[in-house]
Amino acid sequence: MASVKQFQVTFDCADPQRVARFWSEVLGYVLPPDQTDPASASCSDPTGVGPRLYFQRVPEGKVVKNRVHLDVRVGTGLVGEARLAALEAECARLLPLGAVRGNLLLADGVNESCLVMQDIEGNEFCLD
Numbered sequence: 001m002a003s004v005k006q007f008q009v010t011f012d013c014a015d016p017q018r019v020a021r022f023w024s025e026v027l028g029y030v031l032p033p034d035q036t037d038p039a040s041a042s043c044s045d046p047t048g049v050g051p052r053l054y055f056q057r058v059p060e061g062k063v064v065k066n067r068v069h070l071d072v073r074v075g076t077g078l079v080g081e082a083r084l085a086a087l088e089a090e091c092a093r094l095l096p097l098g099a100v101r102g103n104l105l106l107a108d109g110v111n112e113s114c115l116v117m118q119d120i121e122g123n124e125f126c127l128d
Contacts, residue, residue, distance in 0.1 A: 008042075008052040009070070012062075013121050016041035016055035022120045023053050025097050026072060062122045071114070071128040079112060087115045087127045094127075 013019045020041035024031050027050070029043040044052045074090040075083040084104075091101055094117065102116035102124070115127040 006051075008054050009068075010054045010056060011123065012058040012060075013055050013123075014057065014061065015121070016057050019055045019119065019121055020053070022097055022099075023055075026094060026099075026119075027053075029053065066124045069123070070125045072125060074127050075112065075114075076128075079107070083107075083113050087113065090127050091115055091117065 011019060011023075016037075016039065017035070020031060020035070020043050023029065024043040027043075027045070029050070030046045031041070031043050035041050039057045041055045042052055044050075072090070075086040078086055087104070091099075095101065098120035100118040100122075102118060104115050105111075105113060107113045112128075117125055117127060119125060
């Protein structure tokens with residue numbers, strides 16, 4: 001059996017410092033105190049459970065839909081109106097940070113409701 005490997009999630013972006021601050025607010029992650037390199041930034045889970053997020057400057061902008069995205073789990077265990085209320089409350093918290101609301105995908109009998117959003121550089125993520 002293979003051992004579990006640690007991993008980080010890497011974002012290509014135009015402004016690594018700004019995107020790192022956004023995601024640290026979304027997830028409750030912390031930024032390193034000495035982070036000043038304009039070409040890269042990171043944030044990490046203060047409990048050590050979640051993966052480190054790394055942000056690297058690239059010259060090209062985002063063009064198409066992400067092939068991988070983060071699901072921010074705010075409605076775990078909730079269904080129906082309670083789940084929708086949790087998704088909407090988190091959306092309301094994230095909009096002033098620069099997030100953009102996308103489509104609300106309602107429960108369909110197989111999947112529970114989720115809310116598609118974008119971060120400050122247009123990367124899709126879901127409130128799930």
